[in-house]
Amino acid sequence: MPSPAPIILNVNDDLASRYVTSRVLSLAGFQVLEAGTGSETLTLANESTDLVILDVRLPDMSGLEVCRRLKASPRTRNALVLHLSAQAVGAADRAQGLEHGADAYLVAPVDPEELVAQVHALLRLRRAEREVRVLSDQVQQQRRLLDLAMSAAADPIALYDGDGLLIFANQAVAASRGSHHVHVPGRSMDALRQQDPQLEPYAKALEAARRTGQVQRGQVTLSSDHGPRHFEYTMSPAAGPTGAVEAVIATGRDITELRNAEDFREQFLGILGHDLRNPLNALSMSAQQLQRQGEMTDRQKVFTERILTSADRMERMIRQLLDFARARLGAGLPVVRSRCDLFDVVRGAVEESRASHPHREVMLDVRGDGRGAWDADRLEQVVGNLVSNALKFSPPESPVRLSAEGLEQEAVLRVHNLGTPIPPEQLPHLFAAWRRAGRSDREQGVSAGLGLGLYITEQIVRAHGGSVQVSSTETRGTTFTVRLPRG
Structure with missing residues (x-):
């Protein structure tokens, strides 16, 4: 119409x-x-x-x-x-x-033509301003929902900026310590440490997260109105476009009591990440489309850029919360099976990796029939995680090889890369959500998402009734092998 x-x-x-x-x-x-x-x-x-x-x-x-x-x-x-x-x-x-x-x-x-052209230009301006206004309202609504959700969280949540200044602490932070509470927004970590020396190990972990960009975990004992309380915390840094840490979100858990509250918290965070991510993606795509259309005034460009910046910041926060929740749930990931072709999924992942890594060689070999009853979207995650892993941990001049083979009862996918092998003591823990073993040299400088990516990969494969294995040696390199029954 x-x-x-x-x-x-x-x-x-x-x-x-x-x-x-x-x-x-x-x-x-x-x-x-x-x-x-x-x-x-x-x-x-x-x-x-x-x-x-x-x-x-x-x-x-x-x-x-x-x-x-x-x-x-x-x-x-x-x-x-x-x-x-x-x-x-x-x-x-x-x-x-x-x-x-x-x-x-x-x-x-x-001149009539000039008048009509001027009117058209002004009406374009009006339409653009309306769209920007709608997008801005959506951003504010999503931000309000995020603030509301974080404020209502059952466990302590605190958010720090890149300089270690506390900018948000939910009600659970204050409730966990009562009159001993010192986490007031606007205070620096140094000020908090001076007011409560018991926060020293927590402050050191925050500094390490800001400095290294790596997730930090630990425990701390703090005074409260109910006596000493023992807390387990996770600090997740969020890096900006330049790679510098712009925010650190700290989540805590009282391990003295209320251990059963963990399931509720993780389910809550999972729902939070899912419900907010989809509208944010639509919001970002709409703002990007406005930018591509051009013919915007400086004022419109500022509004559009502000929308994208806010949406990106919220996406980073949601991603941290969602990753944390997925790593803890352990109930498996749901799959929706339908007829699809594994080879098409693999080809798509290879094309995407070649586009994002134009200087890397990614080779693919397919044999047999790749059709089966699988969840194509979930298989894209599997292939994407393994290819990204192979590119990340292999020498830039070496190729990454993928082979997909359709056998009578199953399909087999192999992803191979050269480079420093995975230490043998790490192999038994490689697919754990949070590996207890010490980090190897192979993981230095890499975000903690590696463990989560492999954990999710195994959960998806298991949900399909399959298996994933890894072999890694100095001479043969590293190979991940995924076996998927045709279903």
Whole structure:
């Protein structure tokens, strides 16, 4: 169904001039209403009015005053105003009109083509401003939901900026310690440590998270109104586009009591991440589309960039919460089976990796029949995790090789890379959610998402009734082998 034509209110006390302007606009496809006085204009204009073409000199009041009232009224403040005058034609007149709120100023007589082009440009501006306004409202709503959800969380949650300044602490932080509570937003970690020396190990962990960009975990004993309490904490740093840590979210768990509260917390965080991520993705894509369309004013560009920046920041926070929840749940990941081709999934992952790593060689060999009853989206995660892992931990000049083979009862996927092998003592713990073993040299400088990625990979494969194994030696390199029954 086509959109209705924009509504334009043409205001001019000169009948001949008003007729000519209305005729030009009508032929251009606009709905045109007419008014001859300022008071009539204020009566006719409403929420549906897209543009008011307003003569500066009217018999009952100045067009400048009419413009001011239109912009001040909640009913008409979003209507665009184009001053069109044959008498107030000086630079000072034009400047005064714009200062009173007009969006554009033309001197009559004006060429019909120029008038129509100017009207189209202003209406594009109005549509863009509306879209930006809607997107901004959505960002604020999502931010409110995130703040509300974090504030209502059962366990302590604190958020620090890149300098270690506390910017958020939920109610559970204060409730866990009562009158001993010192976590007040606006205080630095040094100030908190001076007020409560028991926070020393916690403060050191925060500093390590900020400095290294690595997840930090530990335990601390703190005083409370109910005596000493023992807390287990996780600090998850979030890096910005430059790689510098911009925020650290700290989540705590009282391991003295209430151990059973863990399941509720993890389910809650999982729902939080899922429900907020989808609208945020749509929000980011819409803002990016606005940027690609071009023809935006500096003001619109600022609004659009602000939306993208806020959405990116929220996405990083949600990703930290969601990763933490998935690592702890341990109930397996759901799969939705349908007929699909594993080879197509693998080819897509290879093409994506080649595009994102143009200087790396990614080789693929397929044999047999790759069709089966699997969850294609989940298999994309498996292949993506393994290929990303192989690229990350192999020399830049070495190839990453994938082979997919369709056997009679199953399909087999192998991902191979050269480079430093995985230490033998790490192999039994490689697919654990949070490995207890010490980190190897292979993992230095890599985000803690590695353990989570392999954990999720195994959970997906298991949900398909399959298995995933790894072999790693100095001479043969590292190979992950996934076996998937056809279902």
